[in-house]
Amino acid sequence: MKTFILQFFTWWNGQTLGTRFFTWRKGTKVGEDQFGNVYFEGTFDSEGRKRRWVIYNGYAEASAIPAGWHGWMHHRVDTPPSKEDYKPHAWEKNHQPNLTGSAAAYRPQGSIARGDNRPTVTGDYDAWTPGS
Numbered sequence: 001m002k003t004f005i006l007q008f009f010t011w012w013n014g015q016t017l018g019t020r021f022f023t024w025r026k027g028t029k030v031g032e033d034q035f036g037n038v039y040f041e042g043t044f045d046s047e048g049r050k051r052r053w054v055i056y057n058g059y060a061e062a063s064a065i066p067a068g069w070h071g072w073m074h075h076r077v078d079t080p081p082s083k084e085d086y087k088p089h090a091w092e093k094n095h096q097p098n099l100t101g102s103a104a105a106y107r108p109q110g111s112i113a114r115g116d117n118r119p120t121v122t123g124d125y126d127a128w129t130p131g132s
Contacts, residue, residue: 015055023055031082033066035095039073039080049075063098 015023027040036057041050052073054065065073067088068081099105110118 019053019055023053027053030072030080031069033069033081035064035066037064037069039069039082061098064095066095067092 022042023040026042028042030039030041030052032038038055038057039052040055041052043051045051052075054069054073056064066081068086071077072080105113107114109116
């Protein structure tokens with residue numbers, strides 16, 4: 001019952017009731033990644049391509065899609081990683097959740113959120129004015 005209520009009222013936690021119904025009617029399971037996200041393919045869109053979507057395992061966070069699946073989701077490749085022997089490149093980084101709004105978020109030098117002083121102005125900038 002709790003799952004049904006969550007699907008009815010929350011879009012950010014897994015799938016909604018509408019997505020579940022659409023997936024049941026029109027979706028074909030293509031594969032699953034190491035995070036438990038499940039990938040589907042279905043009807044054709046307005047550009048003539050098959051629709052592709054993911055049902056997240058838990059909180060819906062787009063950065064949780066691995067690189068191989070990202071390429072397939074965005075029609076960069078036609079073969080999903082589940083149907084080929086996909087191995088990530090050495091330069092690909094492991095997943096790191098979106099840290100925005102957390103204590104570990106990126107805060108550049110001079111940011112108010114960082115709490116330190118802004119760097120002093122060097123005077124090497126002259127503002128543009130019309131006619132000069």
